[in-house]
Amino acid sequence: MTDVIAEQELTTLRVRIDSLDEQILELISQRASCAQEVARVKMRSLAEGETPVFYRPEREAWVLKHIMARNQGPLGNEEIARLFREIMSSCLALEQPLRVAYLGPEGTFSQAAVMKHFGHAVISVPMAAIDEVFREVAAGAVNFGVVPVENSTEGAINHTLDSFLEHDMVICGEVELRIHHHLLVGDVTKTDHITRIYSHAQSLAQCRKWLDAHYPNVERVAVSSNADAAKRVKGEWNSAAIAGDMAASLYGLTKLAEKIEDRPDNATRFLIIGSQEVPPTGDDKTSIIASMRNKPGALHELLMPFHEKGLDLSRVETRPSRSGKWTYVFFIDFAGHQRDPLVKDALEKIAQDAVALKVLGSYPKAVL
Known part of the structure; x- marks a missing residue:
């Protein structure tokens, strides 16, 4: 009776x-139809020769935060936000499919960051180098680019910082991605005869202690990307790769060991670069590049306006300047939007004292 x-x-x-x-x-279906109507309204209101803007980073960030605030469970906020991200991605594709460049090949963490931020309905375009991502965006061949800027274990990605010195790009958003590394092998790998492990230099560094403990005498070969490492292993009997879930799935590899990163909180922050400035959302970041005169106290002079205005700094990086020997530029991230009165005052003060000041963009803080 109970079973009945x-x-x-x-x-x-x-x-x-x-x-x-x-x-x-x-x-x-109703939401998708509404998105199509939004596209028609935008197209009707365009002036002659004007390019329509379908993707609005500030609008997307507001919607996701609003959904998370109203969520009452039992699904968690991040899971709900991911579901809505995919719905929004598919609806946006009805208006205009976005083309987003990233550091390839397919299967990299950069591609995973594209999917996390934009959803799976975008057209992701792999590029061979970070600088090429910048060039594709500058040329208008893609709508946006996604580039890594810092890792919680290994620090700043210098190629990205240097590219900002060479290109005039606007930062439109950010995405944080938890990085889990796995030791991957192929169908023909003889797991007891591994003599070589491929991965990107950053990934090898992030797994250094684990490798020292488990494969101390195995050659570590740095390659252009984790996806490239996974691709090489596919046909080699004596090698393994360190890469993530996307690369493992794409190249049909097996996880010999999971989550081998030395720090469990290992994460990489990516920036979304484009050509459109983003209006304030109330929870924003601003990124700038400043070049100061080479004199004692230059960094203190640069940072003082932030202290005086009570602005929270989240990152300060130093890179050699291209303009002269032993001179430096500073990359700074801080809370607030460039249109905020306190931020405007601080930037005006910095501009008075700096050799050069470049605002890279104000953008919503990462939601996911």
Whole structure:
């Protein structure tokens, strides 16, 4: 009798789930139709020769934060936000499919960052180098680019910082990605005869202690990307690769060991670069490059306006300047938007004392 009652309850619940699925489908279809109408309204209102802007970073950030604030469970905020990100991504593709360049090849963490920020409905375009991502965006061949800027274990990505010195790009957003490294092998790998491990130099550094403990005498070969490492291993019997889930799935590799990064909180921050300035959302960051005169107290002079205005600094990086020997430029991230009065005052003060000041952009703080 108990089994009969349980089966009746399950049948009732399944009928209810089927009904809810139909309602969800209807609402998603209505949302998609509304997105198409938004596109038509935008196209009608364009001046002659004006390019339509379909993707609005500030709008997307507001929607996701609003959804998370209203979420009452049982699904967690991040899971709910990921579901809505995919709905928004598919709806946006009805208006205009976005083309987003990233550091390739396919299967890199940069591509994973693209999917996390924009959803799976975008057209992701792999590039061979970070500088090429900047050039594609500058040329208008893609709508946006995604570039790594810092890792919680290994620090700043200097190629990205240097590219900002060479190109006039606007930072439109950021995305933080938890980085989990796995030791991957192929179908033909003889796991007891591994003599070589491929990975990107950053990944090898992030797994240094684990490698010292488990493969101390195995050659470590730095390659252009983790995806390239995974691709090489596919046909070699004596090698393994360190890469992530996307590369493992793409190249059909098996995880010999999972999550081998030395620090469990290992994460990489990526920046979204484009050509459009982003209006304030109320929870923003601003990034700048400043070049100061080479004199005692130059860094203190640069940072003092932030202290005086109570602005929270989240990152300060130093790079050699291209303009002269033993001179430096400073990359600074801080809380606030360049249109905020306190931020405007601080930037005006810095501009008075600096040799050069370049605002890279103000953008919403990472939601996911």
